[in-house]
Structures are given as structure tokens and as C-alpha cells.
Amino acid sequence: MKSKIVLVVGPSGAGKDTLLRYAKQRLGERVNFVKRYITREADANENNYYIDEYAFEILKHNGYFASSWSAHGNFYGIPKRFIENGLNLISISRSKIKDFEKQYDDVITLNITLPKEKLRQRLISRDRESLEEIEKRLNRDYEKIECKKLIEFDNSALLEESKEKFLELLERIENE
Ligand SMILES: Nc1ncnc2c1ncn2[C@@H]1O[C@H](COP(=O)(O)OP(=O)(O)OP(=O)(O)O)[C@@H](O)[C@H]1O
Numbered sequence: 001m002k003s004k005i006v007l008v009v010g011p012s013g014a015g016k017d018t019l020l021r022y023a024k025q026r027l028g029e030r031v032n033f034v035k036r037y038i039t040r041e042a043d044a045n046e047n048n049y050y051i052d053e054y055a056f057e058i059l060k061h062n063g064y065f066a067s068s069w070s071a072h073g074n075f076y077g078i079p080k081r082f083i084e085n086g087l088n089l090i091s092i093s094r095s096k097i098k099d100f101e102k103q104y105d106d107v108i109t110l111n112i113t114l115p116k117e118k119l120r121q122r123l124i125s126r127d128r129e130s131l132e133e134i135e136k137r138l139n140r141d142y143e144k145i146e147c148k149k150l151i152e153f154d155n156s157a158l159l160e161e162s163k164e165k166f167l168e169l170l171e172r173i174e175n176e
Pocket residue numbers: 010011012013014015016017018019122123125126155156157158159160162163
């Protein structure tokens with residue numbers, strides 16, 4: 001079986017984590033939810049691996065990562081060896097799509113979308129950022145996604161309906 005990579009992208013609050021968590025519950029072993037190395041201790045509800053900065057640099061230098069980046073003072077990397085045969089799901093910033101397209105044949109970008117007003121409401125009710133930070137996130141300019149194969153998933157529906165639609169989509173991609 002060849003490996004198929006689905007890159008899940010979308011603005012903050014669009015519902016990436018929520019949908020992926022549900023897919024993980026339902027699809028479990030059938031899909032590889034690709035983990036990453038991070039140079040900070042992982043949160044309790046996060047399934048990633050801690051690595052110190054020195055080790056990270058060495059691994060990066062030796063081509064260990066399929067993709068790596070830094071954000072908020074930490075480094076993140078997705079090891080090549082974490083990509084398995086079959087369906088791989090990776091939640092990632094859109095700026096990293098090319099890393100995967102260059103290295104793997106079968107890469108699909110799955111963009112989770114939401115109209116701006118709904119996005120605002122969801123970010124406010126999630127209550128994780130200040131109103132000022134929320135407005136900043138909403139006003140970010142999102143240019144057209146440059147990728148080889150794009151699927152848009154509109155997450156406007158009620159949660160239960162959206163979750164099922166998301167699952168159906170993944171199953172279709174899996175069997176394509
Ligand atoms: N279909 C839906 N209907 C109603 N609420 C939803 C739906 N999908 C997600 N939510 C809620 O919207 C909020 C944002 O979702 P989530 O945290 O999964 O977004 P995210 O894209 O992972 O954001 P970030 O990139 O900032 O981590 C959460 O409070 C979540 O419970």
C-alpha cells in the first residue's frame with residue numbers, strides 16, 4: 001500500500017482539532033494521525049514528543065524531518081519516518097504544504113473553512129484568546145492556497161452533522 005497524505009489546514013477556530021479528534025476516535029488505527037517533535041513539553045491532551053533544541057538542530061541538519069518550522073519560540077518537526085503506508089493525516093500551517101508535495105506523490109490539502117462571522121462566534125465561545133487577539137486572527141489575510149490538490153470542507157453545519165460529513169470525506173479519500 002502506498003502512502004497518502006492529507007494536510008489539514010484552515011484558519012484558527014475553523015474546527016481542525018475538533019474534527020481530527022473525532023476522526024481519531026472513530027477511525028483509530030485505520031489512519032495515521034502523524035505526531036510531531038516539539039521543543040517544549042507536550043500539553044496533557046497532546047500526543048506529541050518532546051525534544052531539546054540541540055537534538056532538534058542535529059536531526060534537522062541530518063534531514064530527519066519531512067517538514068519543520070518555528071512558532072512562538074519553539075521548534076516543531078515531523079519526522080519522515082512517521083509517515084506510514086495508507087492514509088496519513090497531518091494538521092499543519094499552509095506555508096508547509098510544499099515541503100510534503102516535493103517529497104511525496106500523493107498529497108491532498110484539506111482546507112477547513114467557515115464564513116468570517118461564524119468563525120468570530122466560535123472563537124468567542126471557545127474563549128481561549130482575548131477579543132483583541134480574536135480580531136487579529138480574523139483580520140489575517142488568507143491568500144489563495146497554492147497546492148496540487150485541494151479539497152474544501154465547510155464546517156458551518158452543526159457539530160454532529162459536520163463530524164459525520166468529515167468522516168465520510170476521509171473515508172472517500174481513503175478509498176479513492
Ligand atoms: N461544526 C461545529 N459546530 C459548532 N462548533 C464547532 C464546530 N466545529 C468546531 N466547533 C467549535 O469551534 C471552536 C474552534 O474549534 P477548534 O479549536 O477545533 O479549531 P482549530 O481550527 O483547531 O483552531 P486552532 O487552529 O486555533 O487550534 C471550538 O470551541 C469547537 O468546539
